[in-house]
Amino acid sequence: MSGGYENRSNKDATITNTVGKGEFDPHPGTGHPMDTAEAFLVGDSMTGGYGKGPDILHDCTLSVNPGEIAVIVGPNGAGKSTAMKAVFGMLDLRQGSVRLDGEDITNLSPQDRVVRGMGFVPQNNNIFTSLTVEENLEMGAFIRRDDFRETLAQIYDLFPILKDKRRQAAGELSGGQRQQVAVGRALMTQPKVLMLDEPTAGVSPIVMDELFDRIIEVSRTGIPILMVEQNARQALEIADRGYVLVQGANAYTGTGKQLLADPDVRKSFLGG
Amino acid sequence: MDFLNAIVALSNFVLIPAIAYGSQLALGALGVTLIYGILRFSNFAHGDTMAFGSMVTVLVTWWFQSMGISFGPLPTALLALPFGILGCMALVLITDRAVYRFYREQKAKPVILVIVSMGVMFILNGVVRFIIGPDDQRFADGERFIISARDFKEMTGLSEGLAIKTTQGITVVVAVVAVVLLFWFLNRTRTGKSMRAYSDNEDLALLSGINPERVVMYTWLIVAALATVAGTLYGLDKSFKPFVYFQLLLPIFAAAIVGGLGSPLGAIAGGFVIAFSEVTITYAWKKVLVYLLPDALEPSGLVQLLSTDYKFAVSFVILLIVLLFRPTGLFRGKSV
Amino acid sequence: ADDIKMGVAAAFTGPLESLAPPIARGAELAIEEANASGLLLGGITVSPVRADTTCIDSAAATAAVERLVTGDKVVGVMGPMCSGATTAVLQNVAVPNGIVMISPSATSPALTDIEDNGLFFRTAPSDARQGAVMAQIILDHGIKSVAVTYTNNDYGKGLSSAFETSYKAAGGTVTLTSAHEDGKADYSAEVGALASAGGDALVVVGYVDQGGSGMVQSALDSGAFDTFVFPDGMVGSALVERFGSDIDGSFGQNPAAAGEGRGLFNDMATKAGFDGTSAFAGEAYDGAALMLLAMQAAGSSDPSVYKTKIMDVANAPGEMILPGEIGKALQILADGGEVDYVGAAAVEFIEPGESAGTYREITIEGGEIKVVGYR
Amino acid sequence: MIAVENLHKHFGGFHAVDGASLEIAEGSITGLIGPNGAGKTTLFNVIAGVLPPTSGRVTMAGEDITGLPPHQLFHKGLLRTFQIAHEFGSMSCRENLMMVPAAQSGETLWNTWFGRKRIAEEERALRAKADEVLEFLTIEHLADQQAGQISGGQKKLLELGRTMMVDAKIVFLDEVGAGVNRTLLNTIGDAIIRLNKERGYTFVVIEHDMDFIGRLCDPVICMAEGKVLAKGSLDEIKANEHVIEAYLGTGLKNKDKIDA
Amino acid sequence: MSTTLKNTLLFALVGALILLTGVMQSWNSALLILNMGLISAIMAIGVNLQWGFAGLFNVGVMGFVALGGLAVVLVSEPPVTEAWAAGGMRIVLGLLLGAATVVAAVLVNTRMPAGRLRVAVMIAVLIGGFFLYRGVFDPGVDAVEQVNAAASGFLGGLGLPVLLAWPAGGLLAAGAAWLIGKTALGLRSDYLAIATLGIAEIIIAVMKNEDWLARGVKNVVGLPRPLPFEIDLQNDPGFVERAVSLGIDPVTASTLYVKLGYSVLFLVVLLVLLWMAQMALKSPWGRMMRAIRDNEVAAEAMGKDVTRRHLHVFVLGSAICGIAGAMMTTLDGQLTPGSYQPLRFTFLVWVMVIVGGSGNNLGAVLGGFLIWLLWVQVEPIGLFLMQVMTSGLAEDSALRAHMLDSAAHMRLFTMGLILLLVLRFSPRGLIPEK
């Protein structure tokens, strides 16, 4: 649609790291607040930016443990999405490391991380527009060799609208429906750790509640969840850990409750 | 009787050639459409890839023929085809490694890839001519006709002949089989779906655990097979001449586009649209009408809508009209 | 010895790329022969320089020949092949620089009257004449109605319309004249229309390794015609190699004269490792030979000097010179004698410097080309 | 201001907008809510001329504007934002804004050759205006950044910023808030109210954030399945059973997690 | 390295290559390359305007170039009075009838209420009009083509100075582009590409087959020139004297003089067009076009009339190609419709734009020069490569003979190789869009 031949959505040259090359040797944890060193998934002291551009992340640390929900909030352009991409290996880190279950995965390519059990819903371009809804979900299960029909049924339960639209090209869906497909795709992976970048943007209140419910359920099964949210108050309510990022660096860290209770945080980042 | 004669004349000069030519275009267009659909660029080197694959087939065929190997009534070239396909696969994989991969990693715009593929086209052009020369090469053997015009006349006692060539038969069958297989592969198999997913959104495919390099490799392998089959069948039917494979590119692209880029069914439909519009619009209906009409009404002229000088022009006009009504082709193709 | 250079310009790439190598080799054969004799202008050697004139891209052709003339400083150009490129090169390079140019194959009638300052010659006759000859041959076969297909360029158009005029004037009927484009993928439409129009034979004014053969193939396959008439562009070994006895009974003509010139040349070519029967290879040999002989006659390799001698060496009086006798001719000229160059294509120049055109009539029998006579 | 009469928009057999009729009062800030897929965006697209309606009529100040192309509607003072940001990716953020105003003399080729002085003056003013908007949106530091390379929320801000470059009569905002930081969103809300009060712009706002709707909008229209389900003040709407069932829901089931 | 410096160096490099041609081959060759380079650069500007500025994938460049060429014949050839007498008026009348038929059909389509009646009337108008048109037109064509078929057989032109043909070529191409744009510009990307490609083929088909217009494949040769003929210069004692006094051989002097004359003319055109394109690109107009290219839907929503703007650029870019086409035909001195091939006249121009750097006028110009230079020089380069490669082989080895025989095919091979190398080192073009 846009720009004719030139414009292929999602062709941002700077963000994909197909081969998983890191430029620096990872170095171990630097003892940020909370027990990052032992956490299940850690993005440790990450510094980096897009392509050859300036650093966006400055010594930023994120972590999450099994059964926990970690929520990242912050102003627009703070680097939340960038941090997520960095954890997923879609960005060359200039410093810092990413560890999964004690293992250093800084140099793994994104698709290898998927194989290791990481699932990710990016903020933009998070569906296959020309594939049908069902095919989108199937692609989520691409690395699974087992029968995924049950998971599929669960997803349809969670988002009934998708079942009606299963044969429709995902690009023809409404904004909120697309978002549901995106989350559904990631859930299909049955990941060991789930990363969500603004999963609730554009979804209606009723679906948002369902979604949060589902996220809580998932985390109860022991799967760590790392998510970025602008619906910060709801999100922090269910969060075990909360991170406030400002200009690519950790500004506040604490449990969800602590952050919600902090008047500075409320005023500056949660809309009062 | 006259009615039969009319039908036979029409079939012999219009329907059969158009169906055969349409299938030839369709086979070529399948390769183009696949590259477009999955790797997202118009591959100008496709014609020369076809020439290369067929060249290998031709060379192997000659070798077989010199060894006295034959394939009964069918052309020996069919036996040599697998070797041609292998040769062509090797070629495209090497080109991909050496050339295209770099631009993929750069996330270059499609138009850059188009121009790059022109570079590849020039190189292949030289390579093919270097190996086999620019001349016409004959490698067809076996039974030339399923039924020849003369036999047909003798058999039926009609005054019009009907000729069906072996190669025409094979081409049509192969084209149908190829499109069915491809359609099934892309829409039903895991690998096929992952190829479509990759073409849709590379980064997200990565996040789903799809290995892009593998998708690309499969695509090239299929394309190589299609190109070689298309090129060889065309060569068998007409003759092998490197220059013509370049010229084929234009109708092939037209077929792929009018059918809807990225759609295998569209490639077939497009092939037939182009072939039929080339063959029918400029046909002189005199022969058919002479049989059908009473003597008194017999046409004095040729009853030709347009002279054959304009056959390409006409087929492009038809293409334009189709596109004006279906801006992304008959089968709603992609448009990057 | 002083080295001079001669340009050999042919369409090595492009639609006629398969005709070009034998043409270039033909010219080079003549040059080699002259060099081997050691008699040219007191023993200088000539080296050929090739240039690609592409047939279809006159700008590239001009640039290539410009390089030959102003860069390599050739003293004459054998070529280019196609009438279009020839005209461009003649006007933009040869005439401005005063270089002699002999084309072996540009046959467009328009070249007859072109402004050339006496620099342009061709060893192939103008199509105007061939049209008349072909009409006569067809009528002599008792065929009163034909369909015509021509390759859509100046050669095809020129020859077919010359033919049509003569044929109609002599009482024949042309049911349909239809152009075909060279190098295309499919000719069913043309054949369909021609078959519908009917006619006792199909006149194929085309090139044997181009659309011409495609047309014949398509017509044979569908049983539309089984008698064909072949003018020069079609008469070549490739024709019978490809169609064998399928086209028995067809006939045609190409420029060549009585005598053993053509045969001698073919043998020489075979020895040199190329196909002498390929269209215009002999003419190319003749073109190069004429230029060399003219230099010898003029005692100079300056084009402005030897250009006037080309007509002299090509025509009587003088001793007849056949292919392979360039050495002998050089000797005669060196001794102050006169020669009448005959060569492979029975060269006989008429004003303003093109082959008069003797044609041999051929038929196809048992899958071979048989010479029936000359006109 | 805008009246929609019995509007239908069908995609194949699917009725995305299915006989919706509504009116937007001049000078109001109307909220448009409804479940995902209710047809809100489609309704916007039809009103704004991006999609042709299957049937029905749209009028603006009494004038029939059904099916007018978007650029003509723009000139009539109808502006809109896109739910999925439509930035001009290869242009800088400032250029994204500067391109908006209509009737720039520099958009005529002739002037680019022979009226360069005038263009230069206009450009200076435009630039100042664009920088002001960027500053308001807190993205002044991105002025020279390519719009394709900014964060998701920043793109939404830019989307909004474009509507602030010119004087409008009516502005359609399609989920400008999604992905935008809540603190900033409050500021944006204030600006919308100010524009409405001071300049009399009419706004139609699609949003799923009820706080935001609550602060700005009166009345609120709730759509579902292509039809208008309810219309009224937010409190009325919130009390409407159908709306609760279809749209608002009753909160988290896993309350325990929060309470724990 | 600053971009200005880099760009200057790149231009200097191409300039040096042309100079090198002058030194190694001849100044005539160098000037010829320069002249065609200038024309190519103009074509590249035209394509860049459409693609680089507006994202229109026009692959019909060849058609517009050919129309420019046609304009040269129509403007500068003297009219053939016999032909006009024989059937000129009939042809004009026939064409008018044809146009009237189309107009009538359009009127029927717009004025009559939809329904079966409209379709019927429409078909009646079209069929009736077609036969009427053929009835009037065909005899005229026959008559005109009979007039001295071998040497003339066409209507001739207006007999005006040939320089007028350049703007006329632009106008002719613009007119065609307007018609095409009205119908086809709704198509996107590759679909537009194949449509324009097809239209270009149609234009060529008409030029090849309508002999009454410009002799079709029989070609028009010996077109008038804006500069004196070399021969005349060589026969002009004044000129010879000056040449001799400068120490140049008069023949060389005359050829160089004429080529330089063309260079100056072409350079003026190029500079004017380049300046205009640069000004447009750097202004709000350019910004608007880039916005449209980036995102048509959003541009439309921001009040830009995308369809109209597309039509404008399409017409402008095509007009520039038409001007270049007219210039090229003038330089060639002949119109040969058979020689218009998409590879040479469309795709090569695209290579120029992309290798130079699309979206950047300077890039397009650089690409025009560089690619043309290569197109001409790959032949000797290829030959040279072959000689180097075979130098190690035994004099009588079959492989060596084969390789040398195939040297001509190294031309395209080398072209491809260099193309890939250049794009490897600057994948976005030599002078990319900023």
Ligand SMILES: Nc1ncnc2c1ncn2[C@@H]1O[C@H](COP(=O)(O)OP(=O)(O)OP(=O)(O)O)[C@@H](O)[C@H]1O
């Ligand atoms: N091009 C299309 N083809 C088919 N169906 C479509 C198309 N566009 C939208 N739809 C369908 O129309 C319905 C309405 O979509 P719309 O985008 O208007 O919803 P919405 O109310 O804006 O929802 P959301 O709050 O999620 O943005 C959806 O069910 C969607 O799937």
Ligand SMILES: Nc1ncnc2c1ncn2[C@@H]1O[C@H](COP(=O)(O)OP(=O)(O)OP(=O)(O)O)[C@@H](O)[C@H]1O
């Ligand atoms: N592809 C890119 N190339 C270069 N810079 C980028 C790119 N994407 C984002 N940036 C810059 O990086 C910074 C952080 O962006 P990021 O997307 O991480 O923000 P975010 O915190 O996710 O914001 P939001 O809440 O708006 O999504 C921003 O200043 C943005 O301009």
Ligand SMILES: CC(C)C[C@H](N)C(=O)O
């Ligand atoms: C056969 C050819 C090489 C050329 C042809 N006779 C011409 O004049 O163009």
Ligand SMILES: [Mg+2]
């Ligand atoms: Mg983000």
Ligand SMILES: [Mg+2]
């Ligand atoms: Mg919506």
